[in-house]
Amino acid sequence: xxxxxxxxxxxxADLGEDTGSVVLSLGWSSPSGEGDAxxxxxxxxxxxxxxxxxxxxFYNHPVAADGSVQLLGKTPAAxxxxxxxxxxxxxxxxxxxxVVVAASRYGEARFGDLDDVxxxxxxxxxxxxxxxxxxxxxxxxxxxxxxxYRRGGEWRFRAVGQGYAxxxxxxxxxxxxxxxxxxxxxxxxxxxxxxPDTSDTSDAPGAPDAAAVLAAIPAPREPREAVTAAPPxxxxxxxxxxxxxxxxxxxxxxxxxxxxxxxxxxxxxFPASALxxxxxxxxxxxxxxxxxxxxxxxxxxxxxxxxxxxxxRTETFTEVSLPHGDTPRRPDGxxxxxxxxxxxTALVETKTNGNALRSEQVQAYTDIAARRGxxxxxxxxxxxxxxxxxxxxxxxxxxxxxxxxxxHLSWAEVAHQAQMLIRHEGVGNAAHAWLxxxxxxxxxxxxxxxHGFQNMGAAWVPVRxxxxxxxLCQGDxxxxxxxxxxxxxxxxxxxxxxxxxxQKVLPVQRSRRGxxxxxxxxxxxxxxxxxxxxxxxxxIDGTPGVLALVADLRTQKLRTSIEVEAPEQxxxxxxxKRLVRQLAAAPADLHVETxxxxxxxGPRGTLERLRPEPADxxxxxxxxxxxxxxxxxxxxxxxxxxxxxxFIRSVDQAVDxxxxxxxxxxxxxxxxxxxxxxERPAGV
Numbered sequence: 001x002x003x004x005x006x007x008x009x010x011x012x013a014d015l016g017e018d019t020g021s022v023v024l025s026l027g028w029s030s031p032s033g034e035g036d037a038x039x040x041x042x043x044x045x046x047x048x049x050x051x052x053x054x055x056x057x058f059y060n061h062p063v064a065a066d067g068s069v070q071l072l073g074k075t076p077a078a079x080x081x082x083x084x085x086x087x088x089x090x091x092x093x094x095x096x097x098x099v100v101v102a103a104s105r106y107g108e109a110r111f112g113d114l115d116d117v118x119x120x121x122x123x124x125x126x127x128x129x130x131x132x133x134x135x136x137x138x139x140x141x142x143x144x145x146x147x148x149y150r151r152g153g154e155w156r157f158r159a160v161g162q163g164y165a166x167x168x169x170x171x172x173x174x175x176x177x178x179x180x181x182x183x184x185x186x187x188x189x190x191x192x193x194x195x196p197d198t199s200d201t202s203d204a205p206g207a208p209d210a211a212a213v214l215a216a217i218p219a220p221r222e223p224r225e226a227v228t229a230a231p232p233x234x235x236x237x238x239x240x241x242x243x244x245x246x247x248x249x250x251x252x253x254x255x256x257x258x259x260x261x262x263x264x265x266x267x268x269x270f271p272a273s274a275l276x277x278x279x280x281x282x283x284x285x286x287x288x289x290x291x292x293x294x295x296x297x298x299x300x301x302x303x304x305x306x307x308x309x310x311x312x313r314t315e316t317f318t319e320v321s322l323p324h325g326d327t328p329r330r331p332d333g334x335x336x337x338x339x340x341x342x343x344x345t346a347l348v349e350t351k352t353n354g355n356a357l358r359s360e361q362v363q364a365y366t367d368i369a370a371r372r373g374x375x376x377x378x379x380x381x382x383x384x385x386x387x388x389x390x391x392x393x394x395x396x397x398x399x400x401x402x403x404x405x406x407x408h409l410s411w412a413e414v415a416h417q418a419q420m421l422i423r424h425e426g427v428g429n430a431a432h433a434w435l436x437x438x439x440x441x442x443x444x445x446x447x448x449x450x451h452g453f454q455n456m457g458a459a460w461v462p463v464r465x466x467x468x469x470x471x472l473c474q475g476d477x478x479x480x481x482x483x484x485x486x487x488x489x490x491x492x493x494x495x496x497x498x499x500x501x502x503q504k505v506l507p508v509q510r511s512r513r514g515x516x517x518x519x520x521x522x523x524x525x526x527x528x529x530x531x532x533x534x535x536x537x538x539x540i541d542g543t544p545g546v547l548a549l550v551a552d553l554r555t556q557k558l559r560t561s562i563e564v565e566a567p568e569q570x571x572x573x574x575x576x577k578r579l580v581r582q583l584a585a586a587p588a589d590l591h592v593e594t595x596x597x598x599x600x601x602g603p604r605g606t607l608e609r610l611r612p613e614p615a616d617x618x619x620x621x622x623x624x625x626x627x628x629x630x631x632x633x634x635x636x637x638x639x640x641x642x643x644x645x646x647f648i649r650s651v652d653q654a655v656d657x658x659x660x661x662x663x664x665x666x667x668x669x670x671x672x673x674x675x676x677x678x679e680r681p682a683g684v
Contacts, residue, residue, distance in 0.1 A: 004132040004146075006161035012089075013154055015129040018375070018403070020090050020342075021308045022129075023072070023122045026103055026145055027082040028114040036539075037103040037111070039083045040168070041069050042175050044098040049176030051095065056177050067301060067311015068092045069099075074506055081506060086305040087148065089155050090340055091312075099148040100160075100175065104141060104168035111137035111163065119145045121157060124308030124344070124375060126405035132159040141167040247426025248433045269438040272445040281352040281449040283318070285442075286332040289380070289414060290316035290348070292439045293335070296432045302417050304337060307346065307376055307407045312339030322368050331365055335378070345374040351381035352411075352449030359392040362406070366394050369404045376405040384410045384453050384488040388517035412452030415443045416495040424502030453492045456485045456647055460640035467532040467553045479525040483534070487521070489648060490536045490549070493655055497540070508537035508546055528553075538655075543663050549655065551636060551647075558650060560658035561631035563595065564666060572625055576614040579628055583607055586662050591631040592617065597624040632658050 012019040043055035062071035068091040072084040117134040140163030147158050164171040270288045275281050293300035294316045317334040333348035347365045365377050385408040422436040443450045459478035466472035490507050498505035532554040538547045550559040566575050594602035594617045602619045637650035
């Protein structure tokens with residue numbers, strides 16, 4: 001791996017062969033786990049300016065129509081998160097000379113507050129080619145990490161490392177993005193008076209107007225609304241035309257059925273009721289998924305871009321026979337993408353119904369792919385891959401020049417992407433939306449076998465009993481198995497909730513800089529042995545705090561909680577009354593705890609008792625209130641599976657109840673306007 005320093009540059013062809021499609025990752029960490037930023041990409045011409053505002057890619061304009069740029073979103077890392085961007089360099093328009101990669105923070109947050117700020121660039125095979133570590137980003141709210149640029153017909157990378165104290169607005173303006181001086185004041189005043197703006201305004205076809213995006217930075221955004229601009233120049237000017245292409249999403253409420261009785265079943269494109277064996281489920285699931293990927297470009301590209309595939313014509317195949325010694329092998333499927341006469345190929349191996357991937361089978365497909373010059377092997381199963389913990393062990397023959405990338409998808413990730421497109425982001429036409437709806441219905445059918453992570457593993461019951469009997473010792477490998485299963489479950493909860501809300505939902509990992517994933521999990525396993533509890537934190541975009549989840553295996557209870565900051569203005573009693581009013585529809589058994597400066601926990605009580613007497617939340621000694629902790633408790637399922645009495649089902653129900661009945665009731669606007677030092681939730 002090539003280590004870069006600020007100002008250095010290198011040719012991509014000098015680093016590896018498979019550099020037509022690359023994935024660039026921006027990463028950082030913070031001791032609190034709350035540090036975040038949004039990435040952006042700008043395509044620049046020979047004059048160093050964007051050709052139009054459509055060349056500015058950000059959270060609400062994440063994909064280029066030609067497939068040259070795709071913001072792939074955030075993924076949890078060992079000590080924070082990484083934001084990944086896929087580039088198909090062969091698809092970059094010829095009049096684009098430079099591709100600038102930047103990130104921005106909000107409010108009073110600065111990049112100098114983050115640890116381990118870094119950029120990495122990987123080839124389409126997944127091999128990391130270069131790394132640029134930023135030693136001191138400084139007190140800036142926007143930062144250019146690097147740029148890809150053309151030189152002599154070849155692509156090169158330059159480590160820039162330049163900060164902008166003027167923020168994203170100053171950065172974008174320098175590169176020619178249309179930013180109006182008074183846009184922020186107009187947008188904020190309009191939002192306070194009328195709510196989010198949904199008028200049809202702006203001017204460059206293919207992307208939301210950048211001025212409106214920059215204007216909306218100080219306030220939490222509404223991810224389901226189209227981002228639009230204020231009419232330029234104040235009253236009397238004609239609003240500019242809408243920039244975002246019209247996309248189709250399905251209505252949340254289904255239309256009234258024409259069936260005479262509930263016994264009638266809607267005809268389905270992909271029926272699942274007749275499936276009887278695991279082999280039938282695997283064959284049907286593979287064919288259904290691959291066919292929809294080929295027919296719905298937005299969906300297919302959403303999945304393949306993360307594997308380094310180029311943007312181009314996609315065809316998919318099932319049950320293909322490939323020679324392998326004396327016995328031909330038949331992978332479950334093949335994906336082929338053609339661009340400019342070149343082919344990208346991935347073999348697909350599918351498992352359903354909780355069946356595990358077999359190392360020898362995946363190894364055989366990897367060997368076949370290497371011999372035939374294919375680029376990747378893709379595995380699909382109900383399991384969720386963890387960083388630093390491959391699901392199967394595959395040997396790599398170092399003598400082979402051609403490298404094969406091994407990628408994994410959970411069925412939960414597939415369902416998440418389908419739901420994001422048809423419910424929140426939209427697709428090109430109604431037929432594509434209907435196909436994705438049929439795919440999602442199939443994946444969620446009880447007989448499909450594609451239900452995601454559903455089993456805490458063989459170690460779950462023995463560990464639970466050992467904790468109850470106080471016989472579990474540190475270093476027990478079964479505790480590590482439970483911690484890994486818990487991490488998979490939490491990641492799946494984030495995928496499911498994010499798909500339902502249309503918002504970014506990610507697990508928060510608080511760890512020291514540079515912590516190894518396996519070492520972190522070993523520490524959590526020791527904590528489980530000592531305390532008998534599993535801990536997790538989840539950040540939901542647009543909420544005022546981090547949702548904490550604790551599974552106490554000794555008391556067999558689940559605790560969901562959130563800490564919210566108290567506003568600076570007003571008297572203490574006013575703050576307490578305001579909180580109780582917000583929670584008018586919350587469950588009576590909600591526990592409310594006052595957080596006191598210098599003392600931690602303060603007065604507490606159930607909402608039922610506090611409703612008539614909010615003053616009971618005030619500290620008797622008059623200490624300053626810094627916030628409130630809200631908690632709900634629920635009985636924990638004990639079995640390892642997803643049955644009605646299973647642990648996984650109880651975790652899903654606890655998170656859903658807490659979010660729906662508590663988190664959504666909290667006012668995120670007033671505290672954020674009062675406390676300007678809070679970070680703005682990152683975008684999808």
